[in-house]
Structures are given as structure tokens and as C-alpha cells.
Amino acid sequence: MTQSRYRLAFELYPYRKVAAQDAPVPERHPIVVVGAGPIGIATALDLAQRGQPVLVLDDHEGIGEGSRAICFSQRCLEIADRLGCGAAMVEKGVVWSVGKVFHGDDRVFEFNLQPEAGHKNPAFINLQQPYFEKFLIDQVRAEQDRGLEIEIRGRNRVTALEDRGDCIALSVDTPDGPYSLHADWLIACDGARSPLREMMGLGFEGRVFEDNFLIADVKMTADFPTERWFWFEPPFKDAGQSALLHKQPDDIWRIDFQLGWDIDREKELDEANIRARVDAMLGPEAQYELEWTSIYTFQCRRMERFRHGRVMFAGDAAHQVSPFGARGANSGMQDAENLAWKLDLVIRGLAPEHLLDTYSEERVFGADENILNSTRATDFITPKTEISTLFRNAVLTLAHMHAFARPLVNSGRLSVPCVYDGLSLTGEDRLAGAPARTRPGAPCVDAPLRDGFLLDALGSGFTLLALNTDAPQTFSEAGLDVAQLALGADDDPTGALSARYLGQAGAAVYLIRPDQHVVARWPAFDETATRAALRRATGQE
Amino acid sequence: MALTLQPNIPDQDGFYQELLAVHDGLDKAESDALNARLILILCNHIGDREVIAAALRAAK
Numbered sequence: 001m002t003q004s005r006y007r008l009a010f011e012l013y014p015y016r017k018v019a020a021q022d023a024p025v026p027e028r029h030p031i032v033v034v035g036a037g038p039i040g041i042a043t044a045l046d047l048a049q050r051g052q053p054v055l056v057l058d059d060h061e062g063i064g065e066g067s068r069a070i071c072f073s074q075r076c077l078e079i080a081d082r083l084g085c086g087a088a089m090v091e092k093g094v095v096w097s098v099g100k101v102f103h104g105d106d107r108v109f110e111f112n113l114q115p116e117a118g119h120k121n122p123a124f125i126n127l128q129q130p131y132f133e134k135f136l137i138d139q140v141r142a143e144q145d146r147g148l149e150i151e152i153r154g155r156n157r158v159t160a161l162e163d164r165g166d167c168i169a170l171s172v173d174t175p176d177g178p179y180s181l182h183a184d185w186l187i188a189c190d191g192a193r194s195p196l197r198e199m200m201g202l203g204f205e206g207r208v209f210e211d212n213f214l215i216a217d218v219k220m221t222a223d224f225p226t227e228r229w230f231w232f233e234p235p236f237k238d239a240g241q242s243a244l245l246h247k248q249p250d251d252i253w254r255i256d257f258q259l260g261w262d263i264d265r266e267k268e269l270d271e272a273n274i275r276a277r278v279d280a281m282l283g284p285e286a287q288y289e290l291e292w293t294s295i296y297t298f299q300c301r302r303m304e305r306f307r308h309g310r311v312m313f314a315g316d317a318a319h320q321v322s323p324f325g326a327r328g329a330n331s332g333m334q335d336a337e338n339l340a341w342k343l344d345l346v347i348r349g350l351a352p353e354h355l356l357d358t359y360s361e362e363r364v365f366g367a368d369e370n371i372l373n374s375t376r377a378t379d380f381i382t383p384k385t386e387i388s389t390l391f392r393n394a395v396l397t398l399a400h401m402h403a404f405a406r407p408l409v410n411s412g413r414l415s416v417p418c419v420y421d422g423l424s425l426t427g428e429d430r431l432a433g434a435p436a437r438t439r440p441g442a443p444c445v446d447a448p449l450r451d452g453f454l455l456d457a458l459g460s461g462f463t464l465l466a467l468n469t470d471a472p473q474t475f476s477e478a479g480l481d482v483a484q485l486a487l488g489a490d491d492d493p494t495g496a497l498s499a500r501y502l503g504q505a506g507a508a509v510y511l512i513r514p515d516q517h518v519v520a521r522w523p524a525f526d527e528t529a530t531r532a533a534l535r536r537a538t539g540q541e
Numbered sequence: 542m543a544l545t546l547q548p549n550i551p552d553q554d555g556f557y558q559e560l561l562a563v564h565d566g567l568d569k570a571e572s573d574a575l576n577a578r579l580i581l582i583l584c585n586h587i588g589d590r591e592v593i594a595a596a597l598r599a600a601k
Binding site for chain 1: 549557
């Protein structure tokens, strides 16, 4: 029987018996996604929008409670936007860009994440994870209404899998008993404790951090500004080694306290004890309700590779990071967008199967960058030795007075998408004088156009972006159609497009992937070079 | 040349990690000795007595 592991915030896909459960021969699906969390649903949506039928299995009937991931990055919002639910997130979310870092009572450091204008989406929003998941599921329902084949089966728990070479055979448990399914491709988005990873006996190596963090989400009307406030050695009683205060929608504030390793969980989760800590932080007159509390520990680790034959792992199932830097859900969304177009091309026969290995190559690279950044932040926030504590405190002390020490203060380096520098699919950079931020391998940077924004105009296939020059209206190579987007000075009312894509160059042609990463760029259209770059970007050379 | 107290180290997080990694496995006395050697090496590299004096004052 399927046991519930957590309580639900929203019941959105209640169990319903389907004909497949009584089928004499197991039903066969091109793509099965296991796990209806944000990464599973985003992957399923992306694939369905590309025309692939997708079945999603989840062992619950909806979205788990608790705010959990609350910080969503610009790239995550851009991906959600392409999938159709970015606007709902931004509308509900709390937009913020300023962070302040305190050491005891003193403010030592302040940062602004987006001094730059000209992006459709903000640098970051805060939003409780259940809302994020609900907007994705709402989008699934909208796609179903449009006739796309995307199905979610609640309380369908995978209990065994077998690689049969030409498919994956799944055993699925339900309230009406078990049944079997066959999947051409299986995508495991079943979370950090991934049962599929366990069933396949695959490793998940990395570092365990010996620390407990208490989350208290409190509901109150307060006039703290919408900023991220972080304290090293907080001045309020029993706050532990560090504390964080950050606003969410619905008048809810996330408070994190670092409690150390040897704690009595039951006692620390007792409401009176949590209230004593929160009172000490907010002042005795603060009126608030405790919305959600939890104690968490974390690890920084990843699978050796994210593709195992017909099974691909994405999100927390493939990699796990500390929460400092908001690199968990945000990087999982980048997994989803990386995998979806590649699997679509492979299923259509437009790219060789080993294109899927570049999903692993690129996202392992991304995971390593995220693990490195979040490990460094964790080591700074929670020094493990006497000497590292000494240096950490020296940095904080110097940062009060001297600018040079402030960049060393690390309370989390916030999620930015990684650049696939020098990886298999990344092509040539022939554009002299062009900005580094849009080099081959980088995700396209948004820019305002005369009407709307660049990323909206790029669509979700391969695109030739021609700036102040010509490129063919239609172009295809080995069955792949490439769209053209030609823009000139008239389309660039603010000059941001030119600043971000041309720099010192007068004109440019960019080849852009379906996930909006740059493949290659040239000063003018070059047919031979474009064909070669396109073959490279699809694993054909 | 005046003492630089503006950010001057590229890849500051990588630098910080490297700085702490050199202390891995050392006890406090060994770390203190390493720090002393490091300070002397860096002071010699700077060479300029006025800059070193300004750094000593900034650190105090």
C-alpha cells in the first residue's frame, strides 16, 4: 500500500483508477516522469509543449506543505515564463534585490542583485514552494485543456524497475494494488532521497555538514523592508551562530536560526522554545503566528553522472546543495530545460542518442559549480575549525572598516545560471569585441525590444539571431528547422540589446539553442559555420 | 605607493578557500606558525616600509 510521507498544502492530483491498471499487457509510454515536484512537472511540461506525450507518476496526491525553497532566480523565472507560468509567479511573489549582512549589531555589508534595468523578470522573487508547484500544475491543466498529452497519476508509487534494453519496465503500487508499465525513457525527479536511485544501486557522494537549521515561518504585519537580512553571530538571545530574515508573500517572514550539531530536535521544535527565539529577534511586542516550522540538515553531493541508459536523473535526485545561494530548485529548473529539448530531438530521430550524455555533461558541470559555491558559503557561515573561525571573524571585523574585505563576506552566492564553457556542444566565438556575458555556452541575457522582450521573441527552438545584418528567413540542417530573428537599431530603444550582444562589434549573428543558451556567434551569417555549429549543438559531430 | 584597502583579489571565494585549505590538518600552534611565516613572506614581497606600516595600523 502507498503510505503518505508528508501532509499536503494542495491536493491537486487525487488518485483515480485508470484502465492501464487492468490491462493484460503493460501499457507503453514514450516518457514517464517519476515525481510531480517542480522539476518533474517542469520537465513534463517542456516535453509536452514540444509535442511529446508524458506520463507523470507521484506517490502523493498533491503538493507537500511548508515553504521550503522560497527564493527563485531570474533564470528560473525565465524558464517558467517560457513554460507559461512565470507571470503568475512574479505576480504572487515578493520582488527583492537588496541584501544586508550584519555581524552582531553592526551592518557590515549591503548588496544589490540587480542594478541593471531592461529585463522582463526580476533578479529574484520570494515565493513559497507550494505556490510555485501549484502554478506549474495549473499550467499542466491548461495544456490538457489545449489537448496536449500530459497526465499525472497520484498515489502511483514505483516499487521496482528493470532495464530491458529497449524499455524500462516499472512496477507501480496503487490503492487498488500493483500494475506494470513500460517506458521508453524514464526521468527520475523523485527528490534528494530518490527511491529510483536506490533501486538502481547508484551512488550519491559528497559532504555532510554537521549543523541543524531551524526554520520558523511567521505570519505578521511588520515594517521591515523587503530585503534579505543575514546575521553572523546574531545579537539576539539563543539565535545560534547565524540567522536569516526574509519576506515571503501573504505577510509571512522566513526566519532561519543555525542551532549547531548536538541538539534535541523535539525540544527545539517545541512551540514555546521557537517563540522564545523569535521574540528575542523581533522584540517582545511583536505579534505573529507560527505558520510552519522545521529543522533541517544538509549535504552537498551529486551522482557521478545523470544519465544511466534510458534513465535520466534531474533536480535533487541528481544533486543536492546547501540552501545558501538558492541553488537547489533553481538549478533543477535548468536541468529540466536542458533535458527536455534534447530528449525531444532524440525521440524524433533528429539527434543521436548520445546527445543525452551531454545533458549529464552540462548539468554535472552546473551541479559542480553550485556545490562549490554553496560549500564555500557554508564553510564561511559555519566554520569548522578554530583557525577558520578566526579568519572568518577577521574578515567580518575588517569588513566594518575596509572595502577590500567585503567581497570576502560570504552569506551565500546567489544562483546564477552556469555557462557551458568549453563543453561538447558549445561552438565557436568569432565575434571580436563582443561582451563575455553572451559568449557561447552562456544563457541569453534578456533585453527590451521595441515590442516586448528578447527572450519571448526567441521561442523554444533553434534560432538565428541576426543583429544589424541578414540571415536566412528559413534554414534547416539534417531535418532541423532554425527560426530567424532579425533585429536592428529600431528594435533596440534602450541600447541594451546592443550593449549585451554587440559590445564593440557592429553586427552579429548568434545561433541559439532551444534552451536559450548561445551555441556560437559570428560577425555575419556564414552558412558552412552555421551548419557545423548546429551539428555540433545536436551531438552530430 | 599607498596601501590598497579596496577589493584587489580576483575570484575572492577561490582565494579564501585556498587560504584556509593550507591550514587543513594543522593544530592551532602549527596554524599560528604558518600565519606568522605567511605574514613575513607577504611583507617581504611588499617591501615598502610605509605600506607595511599602514597595513599594520589598518590591522590593529
